[in-house]
Amino acid sequence: MSKVKVAINGYGTIGKRVADAVTMQDDMEIIGIAKTRPNYEAFVAHDKGYNVYTLADRVDDMKKAGIPAAGSVEDMAAEADIVVDCTPGGVGEKNKALYEKAGVKAIWQGGEDHELAGCSFNAEANYAEALGRDFVRVVSCNTTGLCRVIYPLDQEYGVKKVRVTLMRRSADPNDIKTGPINAIIPNPIKLPSHHGPDVKSIMPHINITSTAVKLSTTLMHVHTLNMELEKDCTSEDVKDLFAKQSRIRFIEQGISSTAEIMELAKDIGRPRGDMWENSVWKDSVTMYEGELYFFQGIHQESIVIPENVDAIRAMMELEKDGAKSIAKTNKAMGL
Amino acid sequence: MSKVKVAINGYGTIGKRVADAVTMQDDMEIIGIAKTRPNYEAFVAHDKGYNVYTLADRVDDMKKAGIPAAGSVEDMAAEADIVVDCTPGGVGEKNKALYEKAGVKAIWQGGEDHELAGCSFNAEANYAEALGRDFVRVVSCNTTGLCRVIYPLDQEYGVKKVRVTLMRRSADPNDIKTGPINAIIPNPIKLPSHHGPDVKSIMPHINITSTAVKLSTTLMHVHTLNMELEKDCTSEDVKDLFAKQSRIRFIEQGISSTAEIMELAKDIGRPRGDMWENSVWKDSVTMYEGELYFFQGIHQESIVIPENVDAIRAMMELEKDGAKSIAKTNKAMGL
Amino acid sequence: MSKVKVAINGYGTIGKRVADAVTMQDDMEIIGIAKTRPNYEAFVAHDKGYNVYTLADRVDDMKKAGIPAAGSVEDMAAEADIVVDCTPGGVGEKNKALYEKAGVKAIWQGGEDHELAGCSFNAEANYAEALGRDFVRVVSCNTTGLCRVIYPLDQEYGVKKVRVTLMRRSADPNDIKTGPINAIIPNPIKLPSHHGPDVKSIMPHINITSTAVKLSTTLMHVHTLNMELEKDCTSEDVKDLFAKQSRIRFIEQGISSTAEIMELAKDIGRPRGDMWENSVWKDSVTMYEGELYFFQGIHQESIVIPENVDAIRAMMELEKDGAKSIAKTNKAMGL
Amino acid sequence: MSKVKVAINGYGTIGKRVADAVTMQDDMEIIGIAKTRPNYEAFVAHDKGYNVYTLADRVDDMKKAGIPAAGSVEDMAAEADIVVDCTPGGVGEKNKALYEKAGVKAIWQGGEDHELAGCSFNAEANYAEALGRDFVRVVSCNTTGLCRVIYPLDQEYGVKKVRVTLMRRSADPNDIKTGPINAIIPNPIKLPSHHGPDVKSIMPHINITSTAVKLSTTLMHVHTLNMELEKDCTSEDVKDLFAKQSRIRFIEQGISSTAEIMELAKDIGRPRGDMWENSVWKDSVTMYEGELYFFQGIHQESIVIPENVDAIRAMMELEKDGAKSIAKTNKAMGL
Ligand SMILES: NC(=O)c1ccc[n+]([C@@H]2O[C@H](COP(=O)([O-])OP(=O)(O)OC[C@H]3O[C@@H](n4cnc5c(N)ncnc54)[C@H](O)[C@@H]3O)[C@@H](O)[C@H]2O)c1
Ligand SMILES: NC(=O)c1ccc[n+]([C@@H]2O[C@H](COP(=O)([O-])OP(=O)(O)OC[C@H]3O[C@@H](n4cnc5c(N)ncnc54)[C@H](O)[C@@H]3O)[C@@H](O)[C@H]2O)c1
Ligand SMILES: NC(=O)c1ccc[n+]([C@@H]2O[C@H](COP(=O)([O-])OP(=O)(O)OC[C@H]3O[C@@H](n4cnc5c(N)ncnc54)[C@H](O)[C@@H]3O)[C@@H](O)[C@H]2O)c1
Ligand SMILES: NC(=O)c1ccc[n+]([C@@H]2O[C@H](COP(=O)([O-])OP(=O)(O)OC[C@H]3O[C@@H](n4cnc5c(N)ncnc54)[C@H](O)[C@@H]3O)[C@@H](O)[C@H]2O)c1
Structure with missing residues (x-):
């Protein structure tokens, strides 16, 4: 079975951790990450082998700074089955149209409002609710x-x-x-x-x-x-x-x-x-x-990471049973 | 009417503030403060005109350091009507025998146990309880x-x-x-x-x-x-x-x-x-x-200061009515 | 001799201290302070008896918030002999035209460039340079x-x-x-x-x-x-x-x-x-x-305060001799 | 060739890092670590598979707390070729007699004086000086x-x-x-x-x-x-x-x-x-x-770690050439 293609939009505190946790799973993979500025985090992402995307109008800047940008956020969305939006609180909302246009599923984080996704998620409490959904918000x-x-x-x-x-x-x-x-x-x-x-x-x-x-x-x-x-x-x-x-x-x-x-x-x-x-x-x-x-x-930086993995699994219907997804995620991460 | 003679044992965060607050009142005065080490606080106390006492075996050290020590804590207690003990929590307990021997009233702070004084004090809540008492603890x-x-x-x-x-x-x-x-x-x-x-x-x-x-x-x-x-x-x-x-x-x-x-x-x-x-x-x-x-x-450093003034007034029976003492203390301090 | 009329534009960390230090002198007085927002500092300024001015378009806001604003910064400048500009670094520069138009002398703080005033000031080092000048910058x-x-x-x-x-x-x-x-x-x-x-x-x-x-x-x-x-x-x-x-x-x-x-x-x-x-x-x-x-x-908040007083004295030619101004300022402040 | 047997006395900030770095090398191994108190660090050391030793009079306490202590620090020294002493500054000095008695080589850290070991060490600067020595101090x-x-x-x-x-x-x-x-x-x-x-x-x-x-x-x-x-x-x-x-x-x-x-x-x-x-x-x-x-x-916690590995190699004469030891250590650690 081919792996689910996951893209990370916003490669900061949460985004880089979700990328690494997804990489640890056997049923999903990272096809790209998007970063707005060519700072050290972008260089490390590139060194780790992630395809680095950026805002459409910054592709050249990224290249100039020494990072061979793979394309725009839109390009990245086109390649993915699902985007995990880890942009700063309030920014993620503006990306909804982009995801809808690309016909890609999306997960937002707790910095966005419940209404944006219509479904808020916690693996233990309501895994089933997210099954097959296009949009989900992993709570803060x-x-x-x-x-x-x-x-x-x-x-x-x-x-x-x-x-x-x-x-x-x-x-x-x-x-x-x-x-x-x-x-x-x-x-x-x-x-x-x-x-x-x-x-x-x-x-x-x-x-x-x-x-x-x-x-x-x-x-x-x-x-x-x-x-x-x-x-x-x-x-x-x-x-x-x-x-x-x-x-x-x-x-x-x-x-x-x-x-x-x-x-x-x-x-x-x-x-x-x-x-x-x-x-x-x-x-x-x-x-x-x-x-x-x-x-x-x-631990604010990491507690939502396994939940993001489970949310992907539910939305992509890789696993119907929440308890099984949780066990699988935990095992892969070493938790 | 002569002023009540107040001594401060332990001139640190609380002690120096009680000293200054007492000095602002018209019915009580500071006759001395006790400090264990000749640090800057001791120099300032001396410069302010307070008689500086110290532990019996440190009188000479204090003098050598440039502060004309007025005598021992025992000497200070002998001069006072009431001692406000502001030594570090747990230390105050050891001074009880000294106060009893000197026949002087004493106030402890919140670092000591209720049992030490037998009466815990808050001006608003139980002023009357402290009237005429020998030992009182102002709560933390x-x-x-x-x-x-x-x-x-x-x-x-x-x-x-x-x-x-x-x-x-x-x-x-x-x-x-x-x-x-x-x-x-x-x-x-x-x-x-x-x-x-x-x-x-x-x-x-x-x-x-x-x-x-x-x-x-x-x-x-x-x-x-x-x-x-x-x-x-x-x-x-x-x-x-x-x-x-x-x-x-x-x-x-x-x-x-x-x-x-x-x-x-x-x-x-x-x-x-x-x-x-x-x-x-x-x-x-x-x-x-x-x-x-x-x-x-x-504000941990200062909130108990007016309460110490009121406690003195109750214990020395300078004022029977708590509300009047509170008003008098407040006015003198500019609160 | 009538006192020199000083206005403070920007009543923050530095401004409020300059106001109080000027008030302590016998040859100068505060005729007003300007504050952009009606926060607690503005209320305290009003309570202290300072005339509170504000930006021209905020006079009503200030009044609505409960502070009887005395007028605009322009009104304040018109009343003053000298304005001490204590607005945030970089903002002061924009006020130069206003001061020139009002024909009032002005002092800026270290957040502005030397070139703005053309004369940088330290009481001990170059008091004489500021004598009679219209514009001076007290260094950081x-x-x-x-x-x-x-x-x-x-x-x-x-x-x-x-x-x-x-x-x-x-x-x-x-x-x-x-x-x-x-x-x-x-x-x-x-x-x-x-x-x-x-x-x-x-x-x-x-x-x-x-x-x-x-x-x-x-x-x-x-x-x-x-x-x-x-x-x-x-x-x-x-x-x-x-x-x-x-x-x-x-x-x-x-x-x-x-x-x-x-x-x-x-x-x-x-x-x-x-x-x-x-x-x-x-x-x-x-x-x-x-x-x-x-x-x-x-102490970043206060070290330039006596220097501002001396700068006023030099610019207004209240005293030709720097050493005498320094001594006078020190004495008035209790330094 | 059998690996050099290394013991860690004092498993805190430095000790636990030296233990892990030694474990990464192919020419040395950890035969035990010594810890004074059965806190979480001791439990983790045990879970990692290190033999946990302790002070002679605390072996029972350690066992009671749930950690099967392997013996006393003396027992540990008897098993080792070299002890890396990572006890708190000033404590390491007291262990010299113990090491001498056990006839074991020892490394101290920067919290001890130069005189204790007679040779202070930095891999780049003076590797050769430590060759074959019994006692060395890795500088702070x-x-x-x-x-x-x-x-x-x-x-x-x-x-x-x-x-x-x-x-x-x-x-x-x-x-x-x-x-x-x-x-x-x-x-x-x-x-x-x-x-x-x-x-x-x-x-x-x-x-x-x-x-x-x-x-x-x-x-x-x-x-x-x-x-x-x-x-x-x-x-x-x-x-x-x-x-x-x-x-x-x-x-x-x-x-x-x-x-x-x-x-x-x-x-x-x-x-x-x-x-x-x-x-x-x-x-x-x-x-x-x-x-x-x-x-x-x-990074105070980790900068001396590769130096400790090199010091072991020099003292045990596993490698005569400092540059080669540095390269070997770096490679094994991923530096
Ligand atoms: N940090 C936490 O403790 C924490 C915990 C749980 C949830 N969250 C939520 O996770 C989300 C991300 O927070 P974070 O702390 O990781 O933020 P962050 O600031 O660490 O990272 C955000 C990343 O997004 C990038 N970015 C900014 N604007 C962008 C745009 N328009 N398009 C693409 N990328 C953009 C930034 O360069 C940065 O790399 C927020 O919703 C936040 O509320 C954060
Ligand atoms: N600091 C606070 O926030 C705070 C608030 C409320 C109550 N209290 C209580 O007030 C008491 C005093 O606390 P503090 O914070 O002022 O302590 P502090 O450490 O600031 O001052 C204590 C002073 O006592 C002196 N001292 C020490 N040993 C002495 C001795 N044997 N004899 C005489 N003097 C001695 C010290 O030199 C020092 O000057 C404690 O009971 C404390 O719990 C403190
Ligand atoms: N804070 C320091 O440690 C320090 C020390 C020396 C010099 N300085 C310099 O002093 C100046 C003032 O700094 P500060 O720390 O007092 O700043 P601050 O932020 O504490 O105060 C500035 C005040 O100016 C007001 N203000 C903002 N915009 C204004 C405008 N357009 N018109 C009028 N008022 C306005 C603000 O409301 C505030 O009350 C800066 O040049 C700074 O570099 C500051
Ligand atoms: N922490 C740093 O930043 C740093 C950096 C370089 C060098 N050093 C030096 O390394 C040495 C160790 O420092 P640290 O920061 O790792 O200390 P630490 O306090 O983190 O660890 C010391 C360990 O020794 C144990 N210990 C205490 N007494 C002991 C005894 N009598 N016998 C055996 N073990 C005992 C403690 O339980 C603790 O586990 C010191 O000489 C220090 O100066 C420390």
């Missing part, structure tokens, strides 16, 4: 992290109410322009924030409120969760449930911060030091006065 | 900040449950040794944290749970509060109630971070750029699905 | 800091060559947008940087090269200086010379960082915690293999 | 970075004088205890610093002075170099010379900070995101007024 890192813990709890015990405080990294590690250097920024100030409710784009019946702040850190987000469940259960029950989830990892053995989680990811040989799983501090999982509390770290 | 910056919003809400509407996430600055601005430089540290990892429950040392009937993290910032703590109240009320009601509290300040006019609150404190001419009030973001005060939400910033 | 914080140490050394011993590494704070404390959060940014990468040579706009004969980096800190710049002098001298000679400079302060008594210098400024009661002097670490002043080495900290 | 990350650029320049053009400003990361990425969060720390304050002169432990005739500061960053050190050379040459000559060095990498293609160098290391697939080479900003290499200037980044 924060929403993905929330779905992965809320969905199984809801299935098992029923989720009555979720209250979450999202402590967000303000900039990705390679982003040197964005601050703050020394401050806490409640954002948005008007409460509740939109972050938590984005979970409803996948599980509409979940009652969730969220507050969010931006912090002077680049490594990971941290979520403080408080949940009321329908059925009685103990903290041990919740730990047992989480232990069964392939994309939740318990954090223990003296790891007390996001910095040490990132060190662990390097120690266990993860490419780019990525931590694809939710990082739940095991000792924090507590049932107190009938409510569940826990902390989790979310 | 976080607990003070929580009491100032919980107490009036409890009086007016009844507080059924408080859930708070405490996002703590990891180090004070002049502390260059403590990190993290780039990480989020859930601390404690076991939930719920002890921070919220310390409110019960003042209002034992409050049902409160808390989670806490330490952040790479030096300026302020930020609290995310979620509260269930007994009586119905609107966000406007809560804002009206907060507007009446002299030690709560609304943050608005485009201020979106702790950094800008600190800038505001400098702009309005506060000594050391201190913000003595709880900084409640006005737009964040929201009643959502029957629960109250809001953000507040807490 | 880094250049001011360099002039203050190079000028007296050059007068006394002759400066053969200066090599300086400028370690710059990337953002001012209230700027939460600018990074980096965790990185070192050599900037400019092409060497030598333009920073050092700006000293030549005041002392054209100085041979100086510089390299500069931007750091994840908001408090102060730090300069590492290496200098070759014409005449022999010892580190003690240099210390003696520096000790005589009113705008150089020795850092000692255990202060090991910029954070503690900022703490010292607060401790000694400086408004906004400003440190107007060069902060030279006394123990770092070393003569090694015939070359002078030392570290100095530069 | 900063000194290694300096040797790699000074040595070839000295060989080719003669180095008359080096002036360097070392801008140091204050903490490694997984160290959450160490600050500063927001400050610049000149360290040492007394000039010149000891850092530069450590180069003389390898090249005694080099005239070098250094100044150093500690910064709020975890990623890399940055050096600003100023050099006077004996023979005339251009910046192009220097670039050509650097281009020939296998452990110097030019930084270009729009990379403007240490954060982007770290991103590049991840992008090119380096284990743990390590950058083993000096990162010299190509555009910064400048000959100005007869002096050479440039910036280089030094």
Whole structure:
């Protein structure tokens, strides 16, 4: 069987990781990536053997800079079965017409609105919904992290109410322009924030409120969760449930911060030091006065990567069963 | 009437501010401060005209370093009516015997346990309890900040449950040794944290749970509060109630971070750029699905300062009525 | 004698400090400040009693926001003898026509080019040059800091060559947008940087090269200086010379960082915690293999403030003698 | 031929990297690593298949924590041909007697003094000196970075004088205890610093002075170099010379900070995101007024790793020719 042809539009933090994860699968391949500027990331993509495309009016610039551009984004779309759009939030929307014209399927990321694709995706929670669809949106890192813990709890015990405080990294590690250097920024100030409710784009019946702040850190987000469940259960029950989830990892053995989680990811040989799983501090999982509390770290750069692979598989109907796709993706990535 | 003689044991972040605040009052005065090392803070204290005391075995070192030490901590205690102990958390406990021997009243800070003094203090919530007492503990910056919003809400509407996430600055601005430089540290990892429950040392009937993290910032703590109240009320009601509290300040006019609150404190001419009030973001005060939400910033270095002045006044019975002491302290400090 | 009427165009980090410093003088006064947006700084300016002006097309917006705008920048210029332009770097240039049309003198800051004013200013080094001039540029914080140490050394011993590494704070404390959060940014990468040579706009004969980096800190710049002098001298000679400079302060008594210098400024009661002097670490002043080495900290927010006051005095010919103006400014500010 | 048996004493930042690099070679192997505490790093070492040793009195603790400890550090030394001591600076010294008693060769790191081993090592500069020796010290990350650029320049053009400003990361990425969060720390304050002169432990005739500061960053050190050379040459000559060095990498293609160098290391697939080479900003290499200037980044965590491999090879006389060892190490590591 020939492999599904995948193109990456926007080869930044998310795009380069999706490209590498797709390359690890046996049922799909990268036929090209698109990059707007000939910076080091473009050179590395070229050195890795990816065909580098760019905006139609920049093909010559790319060549002049030393990268033999394979053509325009339109050319790339014409070659592909599916485009994974990883352009910056808000930019992806403008590419919809291009994808429709090329008759190519497309995946957007969490920086775009649910309405753009009409279907928001999390592998565990609603794989089936994406089967055969032309357009899908893989939800943001924060929403993905929330779905992965809320969905199984809801299935098992029923989720009555979720209250979450999202402590967000303000900039990705390679982003040197964005601050703050020394401050806490409640954002948005008007409460509740939109972050938590984005979970409803996948599980509409979940009652969730969220507050969010931006912090002077680049490594990971941290979520403080408080949940009321329908059925009685103990903290041990919740730990047992989480232990069964392939994309939740318990954090223990003296790891007390996001910095040490990132060190662990390097120690266990993860490419780019990525931590694809939710990082739940095991000792924090507590049932107190009938409510569940826990902390989790979310590696914003990588958590949505396996979900993108699964979304491709669902949309291309390479696999009908979500659980099987998840297992296949995990195995290929070494998760 | 002669002024109450106040001594400061431990002239650091809190101690130097209490000294200056006491000096601003007309019914009390500083008779000396104690410092362990002859660093720049000791020189400034001397230059300001404070008598500088030190540990008994360091009097000579202090003199050698160029500061004419007035004597030992014991000597200082003998001169005072009351000692405000601002030594580092855990150290203050060891000084109790010294104060008892000297027959002098003493105030400890939030770094010590409730049991040490037997009476924890917040001016608004339990001034009367401290009247005439020998030993009092002014609660920590976080607990003070929580009491100032919980107490009036409890009086007016009844507080059924408080859930708070405490996002703590990891180090004070002049502390260059403590990190993290780039990480989020859930601390404690076991939930719920002890921070919220310390409110019960003042209002034992409050049902409160808390989670806490330490952040790479030096300026302020930020609290995310979620509260269930007994009586119905609107966000406007809560804002009206907060507007009446002299030690709560609304943050608005485009201020979106702790950094800008600190800038505001400098702009309005506060000594050391201190913000003595709880900084409640006005737009964040929201009643959502029957629960109250809001953000507040807490300037850890200065929020307990007016409370220390009030505690002195209560313990020395300079004023029987808490509201009058608060008004007097505020006026003298320009709050 | 009536006071010189000073207007501040651009009431940000520098503008608000110049306004307050002018207010402290007995021979000049603030007749208005201009602010583009009605944020908290505008409210504080109004509360302090300054007349708040704004861009001609924003007068109504300002009023709507609750600040009774006194008129446009043009109106303000018409009232003033001299405008101190403290708009962001590059913006000030566009205001020149306005000032010329209004027939008002103007001072720009270091963010503008030397050519705009034709005269760059440092009180110690070239006060006389600014006497009676219409347009003057007070050089940047880094250049001011360099002039203050190079000028007296050059007068006394002759400066053969200066090599300086400028370690710059990337953002001012209230700027939460600018990074980096965790990185070192050599900037400019092409060497030598333009920073050092700006000293030549005041002392054209100085041979100086510089390299500069931007750091994840908001408090102060730090300069590492290496200098070759014409005449022999010892580190003690240099210390003696520096000790005589009113705008150089020795850092000692255990202060090991910029954070503690900022703490010292607060401790000694400086408004906004400003440190107007060069902060030279006394123990770092070393003569090694015939070359002078030392570290100095530069409080970017405040170091140029006394220089602006002196520049006004020179341009308005309130005082012919630079040394006398410096002494007068210092005394009024408490420096 | 049987492989040389290498043991790692102290499995932290450096130790774990040396272990992995040794494993990549075909003429040496890891027979065990020693770790004091059973934290996540110990678990990962065990999972990777390394024999985990510990302090004699902690063998049981290790087992109790779930790690089947292979024995004591003494047991490990008895099994090894050579121990690479990667304990924290100052601790390694105490292990000398143990190594002598076990009759095992040992390498220490830059945190120990030159005198301890009597031979300081940099592969390019003095490989031959270490041939057959029992004790060698691989110099620190900063000194290694300096040797790699000074040595070839000295060989080719003669180095008359080096002036360097070392801008140091204050903490490694997984160290959450160490600050500063927001400050610049000149360290040492007394000039010149000891850092530069450590180069003389390898090249005694080099005239070098250094100044150093500690910064709020975890990623890399940055050096600003100023050099006077004996023979005339251009910046192009220097670039050509650097281009020939296998452990110097030019930084270009729009990379403007240490954060982007770290991103590049991840992008090119380096284990743990390590950058083993000096990162010299190509555009910064400048000959100005007869002096050479440039910036280089030094990845403190990994730069000494290939040097440790070469040191083992020299001490065990696996290879007499330094250039051949360097080439072999580089190839095995993928450098
Ligand atoms: N970074 C994260 O933490 C994260 C996590 C989850 C989801 N997301 C979402 O993923 C998407 C991509 O984010 P990112 O962080 O990878 O962004 P990024 O800025 O790292 O990368 C975006 C890439 O798109 C390129 N680009 C810009 N404009 C383009 C255009 N018009 N056409 C083609 N390419 C263009 C840029 O050059 C860059 O390479 C956003 O929707 C974002 O919200 C990001
Ligand atoms: N810093 C804050 O944010 C903050 C806020 C609220 C309450 N507190 C509490 O206030 C207390 C003081 O904290 P701080 O931040 O001012 O500490 P600090 O470290 O800034 O100052 C402590 C001072 O005590 C001196 N000292 C140390 N040992 C001493 C001894 N044996 N005898 C006398 N003096 C000694 C030190 O030299 C220093 O001057 C602690 O209980 C702390 O928990 C601190
Ligand atoms: N901040 C420093 O560390 C520092 C130090 C020395 C010199 N400088 C120089 O001082 C000048 C001002 O810098 P700053 O840091 O105070 O800037 P800032 O951004 O803090 O303040 C600039 C002010 O100008 C206002 N403004 C913007 N556009 C305007 C316009 N068109 N007309 C009138 N006002 C306008 C802004 O609202 C703001 O209040 C620049 O030239 C800068 O290079 C700054
Ligand atoms: N981290 C760097 O950037 C860097 C760079 C170059 C050289 N060095 C040098 O390398 C050496 C190691 O530094 P590091 O950063 O890897 O330290 P580290 O703290 O990361 O690791 C040290 C390890 O030694 C263990 N240890 C502590 N005491 C021990 C003992 N008595 N016996 C055995 N093991 C013990 C610790 O548990 C830890 O695993 C030091 O000399 C340091 O100066 C460090």
